[in-house]
Amino acid sequence: MTVSQKKGFVIRIGRKEREKRQRRESIIDAAEEIILERGFDAATMDEIAEQSEVSKGTLYLYFENKTALYLAICERGSQKLNDRFGEVLTTDRSGLEMIRALGEVYLTFVREMPLYFQAFSHYEAIQDEEFLKENPIAKQCKEHAKQSLTYIVRCLQVGMQDGSIDDSYDPKELALLVWSCSRGVVQMTQLCNRKHDYALIDDMDVDLNALIPLLLKVLEKGMKGE
Amino acid sequence: MTVSQKKGFVIRIGRKEREKRQRRESIIDAAEEIILERGFDAATMDEIAEQSEVSKGTLYLYFENKTALYLAICERGSQKLNDRFGEVLTTDRSGLEMIRALGEVYLTFVREMPLYFQAFSHYEAIQDEEFLKENPIAKQCKEHAKQSLTYIVRCLQVGMQDGSIDDSYDPKELALLVWSCSRGVVQMTQLCNRKHDYALIDDMDVDLNALIPLLLKVLEKGMKGE
Amino acid sequence: MTVSQKKGFVIRIGRKEREKRQRRESIIDAAEEIILERGFDAATMDEIAEQSEVSKGTLYLYFENKTALYLAICERGSQKLNDRFGEVLTTDRSGLEMIRALGEVYLTFVREMPLYFQAFSHYEAIQDEEFLKENPIAKQCKEHAKQSLTYIVRCLQVGMQDGSIDDSYDPKELALLVWSCSRGVVQMTQLCNRKHDYALIDDMDVDLNALIPLLLKVLEKGMKGE
Amino acid sequence: MTVSQKKGFVIRIGRKEREKRQRRESIIDAAEEIILERGFDAATMDEIAEQSEVSKGTLYLYFENKTALYLAICERGSQKLNDRFGEVLTTDRSGLEMIRALGEVYLTFVREMPLYFQAFSHYEAIQDEEFLKENPIAKQCKEHAKQSLTYIVRCLQVGMQDGSIDDSYDPKELALLVWSCSRGVVQMTQLCNRKHDYALIDDMDVDLNALIPLLLKVLEKGMKGE
DNA sequence: TATGAATGAGCCTTCATTCAT
DNA sequence: TATGAATGAAGGCTCATTCAT
Numbered sequence: 026m027t028v029s030q031k032k033g034f035v036i037r038i039g040r041k042e043r044e045k046r047q048r049r050e051s052i053i054d055a056a057e058e059i060i061l062e063r064g065f066d067a068a069t070m071d072e073i074a075e076q077s078e079v080s081k082g083t084l085y086l087y088f089e090n091k092t093a094l095y096l097a098i099c100e101r102g103s104q105k106l107n108d109r110f111g112e113v114l115t116t117d118r119s120g121l122e123m124i125r126a127l128g129e130v131y132l133t134f135v136r137e138m139p140l141y142f143q144a145f146s147h148y149e150a151i152q153d154e155e156f157l158k159e160n161p162i163a164k165q166c167k168e169h170a171k172q173s174l175t176y177i178v179r180c181l182q183v184g185m186q187d188g189s190i191d192d193s194y195d196p197k198e199l200a201l202l203v204w205s206c207s208r209g210v211v212q213m214t215q216l217c218n219r220k221h222d223y224a225l226i227d228d229m230d231v232d233l234n235a236l237i238p239l240l241l242k243v244l245e246k247g248m249k250g251e
Numbered sequence: 252m253t254v255s256q257k258k259g260f261v262i263r264i265g266r267k268e269r270e271k272r273q274r275r276e277s278i279i280d281a282a283e284e285i286i287l288e289r290g291f292d293a294a295t296m297d298e299i300a301e302q303s304e305v306s307k308g309t310l311y312l313y314f315e316n317k318t319a320l321y322l323a324i325c326e327r328g329s330q331k332l333n334d335r336f337g338e339v340l341t342t343d344r345s346g347l348e349m350i351r352a353l354g355e356v357y358l359t360f361v362r363e364m365p366l367y368f369q370a371f372s373h374y375e376a377i378q379d380e381e382f383l384k385e386n387p388i389a390k391q392c393k394e395h396a397k398q399s400l401t402y403i404v405r406c407l408q409v410g411m412q413d414g415s416i417d418d419s420y421d422p423k424e425l426a427l428l429v430w431s432c433s434r435g436v437v438q439m440t441q442l443c444n445r446k447h448d449y450a451l452i453d454d455m456d457v458d459l460n461a462l463i464p465l466l467l468k469v470l471e472k473g474m475k476g477e
Numbered sequence: 478m479t480v481s482q483k484k485g486f487v488i489r490i491g492r493k494e495r496e497k498r499q500r501r502e503s504i505i506d507a508a509e510e511i512i513l514e515r516g517f518d519a520a521t522m523d524e525i526a527e528q529s530e531v532s533k534g535t536l537y538l539y540f541e542n543k544t545a546l547y548l549a550i551c552e553r554g555s556q557k558l559n560d561r562f563g564e565v566l567t568t569d570r571s572g573l574e575m576i577r578a579l580g581e582v583y584l585t586f587v588r589e590m591p592l593y594f595q596a597f598s599h600y601e602a603i604q605d606e607e608f609l610k611e612n613p614i615a616k617q618c619k620e621h622a623k624q625s626l627t628y629i630v631r632c633l634q635v636g637m638q639d640g641s642i643d644d645s646y647d648p649k650e651l652a653l654l655v656w657s658c659s660r661g662v663v664q665m666t667q668l669c670n671r672k673h674d675y676a677l678i679d680d681m682d683v684d685l686n687a688l689i690p691l692l693l694k695v696l697e698k699g700m701k702g703e
Numbered sequence: 704m705t706v707s708q709k710k711g712f713v714i715r716i717g718r719k720e721r722e723k724r725q726r727r728e729s730i731i732d733a734a735e736e737i738i739l740e741r742g743f744d745a746a747t748m749d750e751i752a753e754q755s756e757v758s759k760g761t762l763y764l765y766f767e768n769k770t771a772l773y774l775a776i777c778e779r780g781s782q783k784l785n786d787r788f789g790e791v792l793t794t795d796r797s798g799l800e801m802i803r804a805l806g807e808v809y810l811t812f813v814r815e816m817p818l819y820f821q822a823f824s825h826y827e828a829i830q831d832e833e834f835l836k837e838n839p840i841a842k843q844c845k846e847h848a849k850q851s852l853t854y855i856v857r858c859l860q861v862g863m864q865d866g867s868i869d870d871s872y873d874p875k876e877l878a879l880l881v882w883s884c885s886r887g888v889v890q891m892t893q894l895c896n897r898k899h900d901y902a903l904i905d906d907m908d909v910d911l912n913a914l915i916p917l918l919l920k921v922l923e924k925g926m927k928g929e
Numbered sequence: 930t931a932t933g934a935a936t937g938a939g940c941c942t943t944c945a946t947t948c949a950t
Numbered sequence: 951t952a953t954g955a956a957t958g959a960a961g962g963c964t965c966a967t968t969c970a971t
Contacts, residue, residue, distance in 0.1 A: 045951095064378050066292070070945060080953045082947085091945065149442055150372070152290040194465075201439065202465050209435020213427065216375055239420075239428050247473030267971095271934085296962060306936045311963065497930095516830050518744075522966060532932045534968085543966065601894055602824070604742040646917075653891065654917050661887020665879065668827055684876070691872075691880050699925030723955085748941060758957045763942065936968075947957075 102141025103169035120184020328367025329395035346410020554593025555621035572636020780819025781847035798862020
């Protein structure tokens, strides 16, 4: 695609292609900014169009739908998380240590870019199954999620082999568990950090920041091989 | 109010009051049905009015807002869950066993009435802090949530005393952890059971129903005192 | 009505009648307060009912209509203005002096109870001719207005006789003119005293309070016989 | 913008702009018709949309508000009146004669297009100061009003110089007076011409058409220099 | 007579989406 | 490909008025 054989022609195509992608990205950028300001439901296509310095019509040239645009945010987010997970795998550590590292990566990700976390939730709330089934971006999202999960599975498997994790568990089930728990804990953390709070903790003096480490501690002990 | 001395009078008051409450409940019933069919966002006040065989105006007589109506659903749900949690506490069991029981109760609750679980999520997504701060129903919801959490704390404390749970943990933090993880796992379960699936597991042959028991197993081991 | 011949009976009627009127008046009082706070259009029957400590149903027992209630305010206002005009007539002054007095009375009235002035305008803006034609309160309003105008006519006639006003004018026409001009000037004064202003005068440094005296001065000179 | 050098381009821009303005105007036209039929309060955006053969959404593309649309009517009206006032100033007449001319112009204006007169009243009744303060159309209206008043001031000043008007008066105050009185008289005239009448004059046989000339006569005499 | 729950037509406004240019 | 004016269905909500008790 970027390899040009018949210069004059191929290169022009390439540039166009590149510009198209850039514009697509910049639209997503804009959408993220607007959503950050106004929330997913309150954000309008008009605002996003304006922010991205593109006409509303053009928006629909790049995304068939508001939903599709939102999915694109999801996809970007899951991609990013995936990449970070992938990096962990490249390090030379015990399985348990890698799990610990994944946990930290996840927490950092959510702290740095909470919008994506919201986006994931938003995506999961979409009711229109048909649309999701057909949509290629939705498929990408799924793919990323699967891969992230697979990273966890791999870590667990390593752990089971190096003896740091009890190998009587099913690694896949365990991975799903780890993933779900992390999500749950992070969600709770996010929630409690908002002003009105779920208020669970007003008078409870619990350290939210301790929650993820605690999770890791309990999980580790719970998963540990002897 | 229900004690009638001068029949004619006192009873009439009582009946009115009762009818009012019944109508309120029946509106909530209707709302639940509609939301179940169409989802929270797609449900309209018109549909709910029609379903509850009440005029739109009457809806607003009982609930100042669409949001307020939704909060009422939340409140009902959290009340119900609370009651079930409370029952567990009355049984004579070890702390760990009670935690196990709570887990099962939670899972059953979510399976039987998934709408309430959705409602909780929806509630948490509400952005308008001001409204939540003022609204008495929202306060009720919070209260219920706090109480549910307290139930977990109590169980853990019992467990720490009877030696079934490691007492070096902070019971409050642990409770929050248990709660968050359960929520996370149940959410995942729900998600995967929907048609389009998060698809994480399509080709992964993992038994979702095993997830909560697995959580319990891991948590138990992780929390267990020696 | 208040004369009682057959005590037991007639008096009870009288009391009821009296209470009824009092309640009617207290409703009007309430309406005035609410309108003062919220304006004619924004005021609702609910608010008025609450303020008057009467049920909404009762409101409609006393006034067939929101419009009818508003007309009642008008009537009360025009009655009051009329009374004050009437008093002027009883004094022993030249025609011109009485006209001057009427002007002052009018200005004072509008300053003290601007609501009634608003009410008059509101009344005039009512489009539903049919309703106005049939409504007895509307007729009362008209009657009061006519009488006020007649007072002016009388003053002018006196002035023509005592030589303080040029008797070549038609006193009725002149009265209407005086009335209209006063109304116009007062209206302008009111307008400019509001914050946003008609802004006519922001940078014009004109003394609004001088306007009515100026009107009187010019009119006097314009009407004066030699 | 209308000067076209590179035809193809410049003209196309111009046409769009022109069409936009025309549509805006045609919406105002429609609004005027509907309001004439039903009154300001009873007129609905739906009706106006239908009348202007435009969708309701489009209405809100051109006017942010029902109020804004009504202000636009005001602005148009005040513009028109202003133009007519301006023309008077161009003639070669004595100050007093010009004042007379202004009076006639005003009366004619109100007779020909009573809607605008109503619109002015409606505008003055708007309570929402904030909106008026921000709104550019409202500012235009104010500007027009100021200018109209200035025309009167100019005429009076001319009259004071040519000796037709007593120069001991403050021309600004006098202008405001003339303006207010005219407004008051015209208002009364309008009122009495409506069917239900203020009824002041039913049995009074006064010639309404004589009122403005009478005003002028009295004012002239009242303002005249010797 | 008094109540106040119920009504429901109707209002203004929003916004995702389309389509002629 | 890009535009942005136009759409119109739909939404939440209000409030004067009625009527069974």
